[in-house]
Amino acid sequence: MNNRTLSAVTFGAIMISLALGLIFYVALDRGLGIILWITLLFVGIAVFALSFLYSKESGKFGPSESAYRMVIGILMAVIGAIGLLYTFTDISLLILVAIFLIVLAAVGISVALMNGKKEGK
Numbered sequence: 001m002n003n004r005t006l007s008a009v010t011f012g013a014i015m016i017s018l019a020l021g022l023i024f025y026v027a028l029d030r031g032l033g034i035i036l037w038i039t040l041l042f043v044g045i046a047v048f049a050l051s052f053l054y055s056k057e058s059g060k061f062g063p064s065e066s067a068y069r070m071v072i073g074i075l076m077a078v079i080g081a082i083g084l085l086y087t088f089t090d091i092s093l094l095i096l097v098a099i100f101l102i103v104l105a106a107v108g109i110s111v112a113l114m115n116g117k118k119e120g121k
Contacts, residue, residue, distance in 0.1 A: 013043060013050075021036070037083030044077030
């Protein structure tokens with residue numbers, strides 16, 4: 001797929017995510033932050049899902065476009081999910097930060113291993 005098509009699909013996913021955020025805001029009455037968390041969660045899921053359609057060829061420096069978008073999608077979705085947990089539960093903020101750090105480390109390790117496997121060939 002070309003980049004314009006993928007950009008248009010990503011934009012559509014952002015619009016749907018914002019609409020879902022507004023629906024959740026009106027339905028749940030939990031403050032404006034819910035729009036941000038819902039939008040981040042669903043856009044992150046969409047970016048992750050679309051990452052498999054991008055080029056898997058690694059450039060001279062850094063990960064491929066596919067890997068970059070996969071990581072960004074995962075982190076956006078995790079931030080959205082942690083924001084929702086913060087809004088709807090009494091979990092300590094430090095525990096939520098620890099969860100984010102664990103996910104960040106796991107994603108970093110997996111991308112490093114994927115890139116190392118490509119370089120070893």
